[in-house]
Amino acid sequence: MKNTNIAGLAVPAGVVGIVMLLVVPIPAQLLDLLIIVNIIGSLVILLTSMYVKRPLDFSIFPSLLLVATLFRLGLNVASTRLVLRDGYAGEVIEAFGHFVVGGSLVIGLVIFMILVVIQFVVITNGAGRVAEVGARFTLDAMPGKQMAIDADLNSGLIDEDTARRRRADVGAEADFYGAMDGGSKFVKGDAIAGIIITLINLIGGFVIGMLQMGMSAGEALEHFSLLTIGDGLVTQIPALLLSVSSGIIVTRATADGDLGSAASKQLAQSSQALQIAGVAAVALAVIPGLPKLPFMIIGALLIYGGQRVKARDVAEAAAELTAAPPVAPQSPDSPESLIEQMRVHALEILLAPDLVDLVGGGDGDLLSRVRGLRRKIALDLGVVVPPVRTRDSVDLPRSTYAVRISGVEVGRGELPVGRMLALGDSLEALPGTAVQEPVFGLAGKWIPAELRHAAEMSGATVIDRVSVLITHLGSIIGANASRLLTREDVRVLTEGVKQVNPSVVDELVPGLLSLGEVQRVLHGLLDEQVPIRDLGRIYEALALRAKVGTDVPGLVNAARTALGPALAAPYGHDGVLRVIVVDPMLEQQLVESLRPAEGGAQIMLDPDRVDGVLSSVRTCVAVAEANGFPVVLTCAPALRSAMRRLVLLASPDLQVLSYTEVTGSGLRIETVGTVRDAHAIAA
Structure with missing residues (x-):
């Protein structure tokens, strides 16, 4: 056995x-x-x-x-x-x-x-008593710990396996203290x-x-x-x-x-405490009637131990100074200092002075969460986000933060000190300031932090201040990813592709396209919210299309066609892709109205007909969203890029896919709406 x-x-x-x-x-x-x-x-x-x-x-x-x-x-x-x-x-x-x-x-x-x-x-x-209090506090803290784990998972700080293990630990901890109470x-x-x-x-x-x-x-x-x-x-x-x-x-x-080990380390952390205790023991030996030898021995040992701890602290301090020699501070008027002040950072977070507490220590502070966000965006979009500079600004109002890209402010929000953001439909009973969540536009309230449990019991979702900022920053980065992808980033990404697929890189760059032209194509894909993780497939499509023509819209469409299944997959649900189609007669008219332009073909219609088409798009999207499923708009490949630029005016989040991109996805297609010329129908 x-x-x-x-x-x-x-x-x-x-x-x-x-x-x-x-x-x-x-x-x-x-x-x-x-x-x-x-x-x-x-x-x-x-x-x-x-x-x-x-x-x-x-x-x-x-x-x-x-x-x-x-x-x-x-x-x-x-x-x-x-x-x-x-x-x-x-x-x-x-x-x-x-x-x-x-x-x-x-x-x-x-x-x-x-x-x-x-x-x-x-x-x-x-x-x-300790077990009883521990069990009560552990149970009360479970929702907060679970939300913290979910926030870390969403921000990319941990993976799914780590989150699952931490959730199991939280449940096991509550069970343990409950069992100890009994x-x-x-x-x-x-x-x-x-x-x-x-x-x-x-x-x-x-x-x-x-x-x-x-x-x-x-x-x-x-x-x-x-x-x-x-x-x-x-x-x-x-x-x-x-x-x-x-x-x-x-x-x-x-x-x-x-x-x-913990007791010996913590009891020996103060040399003064040991020396004072030793002196006190020696002083007690002087009192008549008390045994002198034990007090003298114990006092001498404590004084000796205090001296050893002091010598250890001095040695550690000297070692730190030796390892990191002091750097002479630069003059604020020196050329190096002025150049640093002149430099425009790709991505910045400015915090009001009362928000500097967000930049603390540990895994839950702003800096560590930003690092996790950069890692998550790199895995989702294929873009290496530049380091985010975080600094305070006395020009901002209290509890305000601002996000800048290349020195230009692209987003701003508020993070009231001592508050948490509650989101939900039944917030009337909660005290706080009513606001609109900056990313999804949801109604919310900044409630006192101590009311978090009460808000969760009422069905609201409670988010801490750092998570609000990180979510807003992630949305801004996703919307401006093309502005953050520099020529140097493209070179590094291309070198990475060359290590695993050298033939396609040698064929494409610089023989068919320059690095700048590849950058413009990647910018076009990111502007259309297309991830560029699969660079090998993108470069293969560009190498084939560049032999026919090097116009950027054509290259973007070729790359999208190669990535077709990956473009439609995120919008499928239970194996079904729900689509909005364009009325065939209207689609033919739109194709005939296309006119070449510098940024790609444009739909040239009179304003009334454009308003009618956009009104029909908004109606179809509203009906589809009422059912709670994601939806996309499909049209002919020749019309796709121009149609996307048009529907941005009516529904910025609506994705426009061509028929070839949809049919190659392997999903079952279900039509949930048809775009028509509402102005022509009314007439």
Whole structure:
């Protein structure tokens, strides 16, 4: 049998054996062995609780607490049976009754009662209270932790596997503290049971010794009292060890290391504290009547330890100075400083002075979230976003932020201090300032942070300030991705394609297209919200199309055709792509009205007919969105680019795909609307 199978059977077999202890008599030698196992096992659990880094690393502890409590009660029953039947319960109990307490009934009773008071009044009550409060706070914090995990996942800070693991940890933490809240009641009940069992043994032993064993009253009292006290001690000591273990587990608030390492590190963090304590110990030695040698020894050790800590701090500071030599500050009028001030940054976030607290430490601050956003956009769009410069600006009003691209402001919003943004339909009962969410235009309120739980209970979605800014920044970057894609970025991306597909790059650049022309094509794709992650396929399409012509609109359309399935896939739902089509007669008229222009072909119609077409587009989109499914507009390939520029006036978020892009997607096409000339119909 494998070791894993043996380990899996050990606990069930042990629990069955504990139940047998309650009903089956056992010899005194076996009882000695089980008592030793109980004491050593409790010591192992105590030491394990000291060396775990976080409570969840010992998540089996509440169940062990129950099994160990049942084991002790079984030993109590077995030992009571032997004491009352034979007047002898093994060498361990006899040794505790004679050697440990000195053979004195009074000393044994006092020690026993002290152990009971320590366990029942001090440790068990404290650990139970900590577990109860921990369980309550953990349950209250679960929604916030879940939303923080979702926000980190949406901003790209973590992947799906990490988010799933963190969600499982949050649930396991709540279950653990809830189990510890109940498990502490086992220990408290065990202490009460120990007192009752001890009284029963005292009275029962005294009666049996006199009536059945022919002892005198004094002999019976002395003999059975010492056995009873020994029995109580051998069970209360393991119970005390488990009570201490439960207290250590529920009071752990650090995961930097085990208890001993954390304690030694934190107690030795201040040399002044150790030296003052040492001086105080030496001063106490001067008081008449107090033993001088222990105080002098302890004081000298503390002063010596304080000196060692001080020397360590000095050495670490010197090492830091050596590793990072100070750099002389530049003059504000130096050419280098002026050039730095003149430089226009590609992407900037300006914060009002009262918002600088957003730029803090840890994984949840603005800077780390921006890094995660850059990574997410790179994976989604295929664009490497330049580093985002974050600085404060006294020119901004309070609680205001602004986003700049190449020195030009492209977005602005507010992040009131101490507030959170609640989004939902039923916000009337919540106090706060009504606003409109900057990205999706949703109605919301900036509510006090302390009302977050109440808002979530009312069905609102609550978002922290950093998440609001990151969402707005991501929307701005997505809308202006082409402005952020520089010539140098295109060169780096092309070099990356060359490493895996050198033939297509050698054929395309610079033989057919220059790097600048490739940049213009990529700009055109990004302007139409087409990701450029699959650069190998894009370059292959450009190499074929460039042999016919190098006009940018034609190259963009060729790249889109190559990416057709990937363009339609995001808008499919359950294998169905819902589309709005153009009336065939209107489509023919629009194709005939196309006129060449510098930025691509334009639809040349009179304003009234343009208004009629846009009105029909808006109506179709409104009907489709009412059903809750994504929708796209389809038209002839020759009309697609001009049609997209036209519908931007009516529905900026509506995607326009050509028939070739839609038919190659592998999705089932379902027509949900038809664009007609509303002006002509009315006429």
